[in-house]
Amino acid sequence: MTDQSGSGLFGPVTDNERRRWQIQGHAALATVLQRASAAGLTPLHWTLSDTGHLRGTVPVLDHTAEDVTAIYVAWAGFLDLATRRTAPGDHGTVHLSAIGDIPDRTGRLGHPVVISADLRPADDTEQES
Numbered sequence: 001m002t003d004q005s006g007s008g009l010f011g012p013v014t015d016n017e018r019r020r021w022q023i024q025g026h027a028a029l030a031t032v033l034q035r036a037s038a039a040g041l042t043p044l045h046w047t048l049s050d051t052g053h054l055r056g057t058v059p060v061l062d063h064t065a066e067d068v069t070a071i072y073v074a075w076a077g078f079l080d081l082a083t084r085r086t087a088p089g090d091h092g093t094v095h096l097s098a099i100g101d102i103p104d105r106t107g108r109l110g111h112p113v114v115i116s117a118d119l120r121p122a123d124d125t126e127q128e129s
Helices: 014-041 065-078 124-128
Strands: 045-048 054-058 084-087 094-103 109-120
Touching: 014 054, 014 065, 014 094, 065 084, 065 094, 065 109, 084 124
Parallel strands: 054 109
Antiparallel strands: 045 054, 084 094, 094 109
């Protein structure tokens, strides 16, 4: 099945193109994960879109806000993601995101990636301790 919407300059995007983009994104992620493992980085939750875009989300379970921030900064630095944003979220949450491209196995940039983290405020009970 192909997407017939937005038939731009080159026509509609095909499923074959989407499969190719996912395979390329998957290969780029595999390379990144091997290097990250060797560097001792904390594993992230990863998703791969049908266009090959990668999203790594910092796990928050069992991590303090300081830990989450440190993991985010380590990954953003490791991937050399220069575009970094901080945005307020709901209920005092702060959303961090770093955006850029990662290289494929040949070293050529071109695989979009986002690293994100949500910092939640400490509970009142934690602040009283």
